Amino acid sequence: MESKPVFATYPSLKGRFVIVTGGATGIGEAIVSEFSRQGSRVAFLDIQDEAAGTLMQRLETEGATPPDYFSCDLMNIEKLQLTVRLIIEKFGTVDVLVNNAANDIRHSIEEVTSASWDNSIGINLKPQFFMAQGVIPAMKKAKRGSIINMSSISWMIPSTGLPMYVTAKAGIVGLTRTLAHELGRDNIRVNSVLPGAILTARQKQLWFTPEYEAEVLNSQALKRMLQPDEVARLVLFLAADDSAAITNQSYVIDGGWV
Secondary structure (H helix, E strand, C coil), X not given: CCCCCCCCCCHHHCCCEEEEECCCCHHHHHHHHHHHHCCCXXXXXXXXXXXXXXXXXXXXXXXXXXXXXXXXXXXXXXXXXXXXXXXXXXXCCXXXXXXXXXXXXXXXXXXXXXXXXXXXXXXXXXXXXHHHHHHHHHHXXXXXXXXEXXXXXXXXXXXXXXXXXXXXXXXXXXXXXXXXXXXHHHCXXXXXXXXXXXXXXXHHHHCCCHHHHHHHHHHCCCCCXXXXXXXXXXXXXXXXXXXXXXXXXXXXXXXXXX
């Protein structure tokens, strides 16, 4: 009989204050859920109010530590900065930031305009910097912190059919590396996570076809589709004290694709 997997509990995450962007659905939803189950205090930002409400209700029913939801369009940097200040005022500090929000809408080279370029960078890269900028003073004051930036293997394969997204995801790794060296003296760690093909509800609705599944399974060493909670558990480790000596790193979680 196949045994049921048992996953780690991190004592250092209990009571820690965590911010997650794009936390209402997909990988972000899994990240919010896993931190809440660890007993962390989570604030998550999104614009999907209905999905956010459903998530909070589910976690409350489970008995997990209930998260706080802040409706915020991350492309509005002034609103983003205000929201971060409100969260810090409420929490008193921030221990962990997970920059997760993204939009992987498909597009051709010919379709790209100056406006669509700015829009893509505006959701996939720009908020990651300004979210980090917003939490750094609190982390410096506490002399600790973990910033986790969600990138993608898309720039490593490289993927085609979404060049703006791929560009932004490559930029996130560069941002991670420079922030790690800027902030290390204050014991603030900065790492990135690079998921592969993760079977989220959005992927199933918009992109998942038998042909795509065949491509993924042919490329991966593991011959199964990966789930959002598997990415979230890597994020937990990078947030916990167990990874206290790890910074400036990029962790691929793709079933062995690259």
